[in-house]
Amino acid sequence: MEEIKHRQVLLLGLESAGKTTIVTRLSEQMPPGEAVPGVEPTNGFSVKSLHHEGYQIECWEVGGADHLHKHWWRYKRRTQQGLIYVVDGSDVGQIPKAMKVLEDFLQEHATPSWPILILANKKDLVSDTKEIEELLSTSTEQLKKFVPFGSIKVMSCSAAPAPSPADQGLYDALEWVERSIDYNMGL
Numbered sequence: 001m002e003e004i005k006h007r008q009v010l011l012l013g014l015e016s017a018g019k020t021t022i023v024t025r026l027s028e029q030m031p032p033g034e035a036v037p038g039v040e041p042t043n044g045f046s047v048k049s050l051h052h053e054g055y056q057i058e059c060w061e062v063g064g065a066d067h068l069h070k071h072w073w074r075y076k077r078r079t080q081q082g083l084i085y086v087v088d089g090s091d092v093g094q095i096p097k098a099m100k101v102l103e104d105f106l107q108e109h110a111t112p113s114w115p116i117l118i119l120a121n122k123k124d125l126v127s128d129t130k131e132i133e134e135l136l137s138t139s140t141e142q143l144k145k146f147v148p149f150g151s152i153k154v155m156s157c158s159a160a161p162a163p164s165p166a167d168q169g170l171y172d173a174l175e176w177v178e179r180s181i182d183y184n185m186g187l
């Protein structure tokens with residue numbers, strides 16, 4: 001039997017971006033058409049395991065409320081192999097704040113080899129995701145210096161019910177994270 005590959009990632013983002021909903025859908029392997037039941041705001045942190053194609057990804061979500069940002073680094077243990085940063089892709093107005101908060105965090109606490117996935121969530125509420133992806137890609141240019149041995153990728157996803165997993169884009173996102181961590185490990 002093939003060995004399970006254990007990985008650990010940090011999951012950050014402003015409050016209400018959809019972090020808990022995303023990890024709940026993935027960790028409970030919910031059918032795409034099923035709605036994730038209402039989730040409570042994450043106060044402190046929550047760890048969930050995602051099982052996907054031979055990987056077990058331990059996902060550390062830290063609450064996104066403003067007063068919690070200064071504590072994010074505490075969860076950045078040496079074992080965190082990457083960062084998923086979720087933004088509300090349906091709310092262009094809060095993108096500058098979301099990216100500023102990310103920049104401030106990376107400036108102090110980035111791991112130089114991190115793969116960073118910027119995940120524009122709630123694409124079900126957006127008619128065309130290109131605009132938001134381009135905006136995010138432009139904002140990430142200045143973040144590359146914090147991860148000189150890593151990489152940054154922008155993708156869109158949705159944790160809302162959809163006809164198929166492909167429409168939600170969550171597994172594509174996980175695959176990018178898995179591949180990028182493997183690359184860092186020389187696999």
Ligand SMILES: Nc1nc2c(ncn2[C@@H]2O[C@H](COP(=O)(O)OP(=O)(O)O)[C@@H](O)[C@H]2O)c(=O)[nH]1
Nearest residue numbers: 015016017018019020021039121122158159160
């Ligand atoms: N339409 C839509 N709503 C979403 C999506 N993801 C999360 N939400 C909603 O956004 C709100 C905040 O979600 P939550 O997971 O608690 O965000 P968190 O604070 O980042 O953990 C909840 O009401 C969710 O139902 C999505 O992809 N599409």
Ligand SMILES: [Mg+2]
Nearest residue numbers: 019020041042
């Ligand atoms: Mg949460």
